[in-house]
Amino acid sequence: MTTSRPWWKGGIIYQIYPRSFMDSNGDGIGDLRGITSKLDYVASLGVDGIWLSPFFTSPMQDFGYDVADYCDVDPMFGNLDDFKGLVERAHQLDLKVVIDQVLSHCSDQHAWFQESRTSRDNPKADWFVWADGKEGRPPNNWLSIFGGSAWQWEPQRQQFYLHNFLVSQPDLNFHCPEVRQAHLDNMRFWLEIGVDGFRFDVVSLYYHHPSLKDNPARTDDDPVNPGIPADNPHSLQRHLYECSQPENLEYLAQIRQLLDEYGATTSIGEIFDDEPLKIMAQYTRDQRLHMAYSFDFLRDEHRAEDIRQIINTTETIIAEGWPCWAFSNHDVKRVVSRWGDERHGADFALAAMALLLSLRGSVCIYQGEELGLPEADVPFEALQDPYGKTMWPKFKGRDGCRTPFPWDSDAPHAGFSEHESWLMVSPEHLPLAVSRQTGNASTLERMRRLIHWRQQQPALLDGSIEVLEGTGELIGLVRRHAEQSLLVLVNLTGQTRQTRLPWEALHTCTESGFDVAMHGNQVHLPAYQAVFFTLD
Numbered sequence: 001m002t003t004s005r006p007w008w009k010g011g012i013i014y015q016i017y018p019r020s021f022m023d024s025n026g027d028g029i030g031d032l033r034g035i036t037s038k039l040d041y042v043a044s045l046g047v048d049g050i051w052l053s054p055f056f057t058s059p060m061q062d063f064g065y066d067v068a069d070y071c072d073v074d075p076m077f078g079n080l081d082d083f084k085g086l087v088e089r090a091h092q093l094d095l096k097v098v099i100d101q102v103l104s105h106c107s108d109q110h111a112w113f114q115e116s117r118t119s120r121d122n123p124k125a126d127w128f129v130w131a132d133g134k135e136g137r138p139p140n141n142w143l144s145i146f147g148g149s150a151w152q153w154e155p156q157r158q159q160f161y162l163h164n165f166l167v168s169q170p171d172l173n174f175h176c177p178e179v180r181q182a183h184l185d186n187m188r189f190w191l192e193i194g195v196d197g198f199r200f201d202v203v204s205l206y207y208h209h210p211s212l213k214d215n216p217a218r219t220d221d222d223p224v225n226p227g228i229p230a231d232n233p234h235s236l237q238r239h240l241y242e243c244s245q246p247e248n249l250e251y252l253a254q255i256r257q258l259l260d261e262y263g264a265t266t267s268i269g270e271i272f273d274d275e276p277l278k279i280m281a282q283y284t285r286d287q288r289l290h291m292a293y294s295f296d297f298l299r300d301e302h303r304a305e306d307i308r309q310i311i312n313t314t315e316t317i318i319a320e321g322w323p324c325w326a327f328s329n330h331d332v333k334r335v336v337s338r339w340g341d342e343r344h345g346a347d348f349a350l351a352a353m354a355l356l357l358s359l360r361g362s363v364c365i366y367q368g369e370e371l372g373l374p375e376a377d378v379p380f381e382a383l384q385d386p387y388g389k390t391m392w393p394k395f396k397g398r399d400g401c402r403t404p405f406p407w408d409s410d411a412p413h414a415g416f417s418e419h420e421s422w423l424m425v426s427p428e429h430l431p432l433a434v435s436r437q438t439g440n441a442s443t444l445e446r447m448r449r450l451i452h453w454r455q456q457q458p459a460l461l462d463g464s465i466e467v468l469e470g471t472g473e474l475i476g477l478v479r480r481h482a483e484q485s486l487l488v489l490v491n492l493t494g495q496t497r498q499t500r501l502p503w504e505a506l507h508t509c510t511e512s513g514f515d516v517a518m519h520g521n522q523v524h525l526p527a528y529q530a531v532f533f534t535l536d
Contacts, residue, residue: 005462006290007049008048008096008291009362010460010461011047011049011362012048012049012357012364012365012455013051013096013268013363014042014049014050014051014364014365014367015326015330015364016051016053016367017030017330017402018055019402019423020403020404020405020416020421021035021405022035022405023417023419027417028419029076029422030404030405030417031076031077031078031082032055032077032082032085035050035052036082036086039086039089043095045370045447046448046452047451048095049097050097051098051099051199052097052099054067055073055074055078055099056068056070056074057069057072057074060074062165063384065100065102065165065201066106066107066166066168068109069110069111070106070189071190083193084194087194088194097195097197098195098198098266099190099195099197099198100198100201101186101198101199101200103183103200103203103206104172104203105164106172107168108168108169108170112127112128112172113127116128117157117161118157119156119157120159126173126176126178127172127173127176127178128173129162129170129173130160130162131151131161132159133151133160138150139160140214140215140241141214141215142162142164142242143215143233144163144234145165145228145234146165146387147232150162150163152167152170164202171205172206174206174207174251175247180251184254184255187258191258191261191262191265196264197259199267200267200268200269200289202270202272203252203269203283203289204269204271204283205242205243206245206248208245209240209242209245211241212241213240213241214241215239215241216237217236217238218236218237218238218274223274223275224274225239225272226276226296226298227298227331229391231394231395238274239274243272249282252269252283252288253287256287256288267290267291268291269283269284269289269291269293270293277294277318279294280293280314280318280321280323281317281321282321283321285320285321290322291321291322292321292323292324293324293326296310297310298332302492303473304472308469311360311465312467315360315465322361323361323362324362324364325359325362325363326356326366327339327352328366329366330366330398332398332401333400333401334366334368334401336348336372337374338375339492341494342374345372347529349443350443350447350450351530353365353370353451354488355490355492357450358460358479358488359477360463360465366401370444371432371434371443371447375401376399376401376426376428378400383399384422384423385397385398385402403426404417404421404423404425406425406433409431409436413425414429453509457486458481458482458484459479459480459481459484461481463480463481463484463486464479464480465477465478470499472497472499473497474490474498474499475489475492476488476489476501477490478535480535484534485534485535485536486533487506487533488530488531489523489530489531489533490530491527491530492528494528500522501521501523502521504521506518506535507533508534509532509534
């Protein structure tokens with residue numbers, strides 16, 4: 001098998017949410033040393049690298065996505081030496097290290113904002129998005145994703161500032177050259193330490209339209225951001241003026257130039273837009289981001305026709321760009337609960353993983369997907385997420401996918417910590433703990449075999465993709481490479497499904513760990529199953 005492709009292209013990246021992965025000092029909060037102690041486990045899965053959610057200095061109003069110092073580690077996670085030790089151990093295990101970059105906004109406790117808010121003529125006066133109001137009202141109708149107006153009054157400065165998320169997360173002004181350079185300097189700091197790339201949070205929200213025009217109302221014919229719950233008022237507008245502005249393309253090219261100075265690095269952009277696949281195509285071509293992902297596979301819809309449409313649309317517009325796919329992450333309900341049937345969670349989890357690993361592009365696996373974890377049921381009184389507290393009960397927030405990782409079902413707090421954890425350990429996760437999944441028939445071991453097998457298939461790593469039509473509720477994909485061609489069939493429904501194929505006497509790839517019944521060219525695929533065939 002040829003190995004000339006860049007490590008990230010077709011690579012698998014394991015996302016770690018540091019607060020909830022492993023606690024090394026017994027304070028109930030995961031930390032960098034805890035992650036380092038479990039990197040052998042991550043490497044055993046067969047993935048190419050890790051992505052760490054924020055561990056930077058922060059007041060933690062949004063659990064690290066409100067950065068107060070871009071170039072330091074928050075004490076709850078450790079220190080810079082701990083991070084350097086993590087990078088060193090990861091590289092010893094041939095794991096790349098990708099870290100979050102939250103550039104569009106920061107904490108209101110950041111020194112930049114503390115200075116900017118004091119007056120209209122201080123050295124950082126233009127570093128944030130400030131505007132006069134309209135007769136005491138906000139400058140326009142833009143809405144915060146977390147609820148209410150996207151504008152907050154600042155008495156010291158006698159102006160409003162923009163915040164697309166929490167009031168405590170002011171948006172930086174990317175029209176200001178000093179802001180752009182400050183972030184490039186921040187990224188260089190981490191590249192010098194040895195990180196292998198960045199995941200860019202809400203990369204499409206960096207620039208705003210300087211006119212501050214009102215957003216128009218969304219009509220029934222208009223697209224809607226798949227990352228926003230339908231009952232969030234934010235989805236009632238077309239977001240034409242506070243995201244996906246054309247100036248962003250030039251800045252992404254500058255970021256790429258910086259990354260290219262450091263060799264085999266990568267970048268992943270989170271696309272937050274009403275038309276995310278179109279923006280993903282723009283942002284990953286012409287030497288901008290290496291790859292990007294959208295919320296299209298992170299929403300509730302998962303019918304075969306929906307999945308076929310997303311793949312076909314992406315292939316039509318992506319050109320030389322490159323997608324990175326995920327079915328779960330720290331922002332959405334876990335896929336076993338969102339798409340699956342928890343009574344058959346193990347089978348569904350494996351079938352969903354087979355589909356994810358068969359898509360053309362790179363892959364992000366969220367911690368716990370390899371165990372088949374369902375969404376945890378976090379009651380309101382235990383809720384930590386400010387988004388969930390605001391939107392309850394229609395939207396219960398993101399805590400259900402952020403509960404501590406279950407290492408040992410017999411240990412206190414599932415082996416995550418010696419102390420009561422910052423967020424409850426889910427009782428439903430105990431039977432699925434790593435300690436319980438040691439046999440060959442366990443979800444974890446079957447996931448390991450599937451991932452390792454996939455990493456040896458040229459067609460799945462870097463082949464072309466064709467979506468089979470006429471397969472009904474089965475999802476059929478053909479992946480072709482000069483060295484190999486594969487047919488993938490996936491059944492994400494709860495009933496046996498069948499289809500007739502244009503090939504006969506196909507040979508299954510038994511290494512993938514799935515069974516199938518085939519009679520001539522008629523395939524019968526059981527509920528929550530997948531199958532791989534070799535094509536001559």
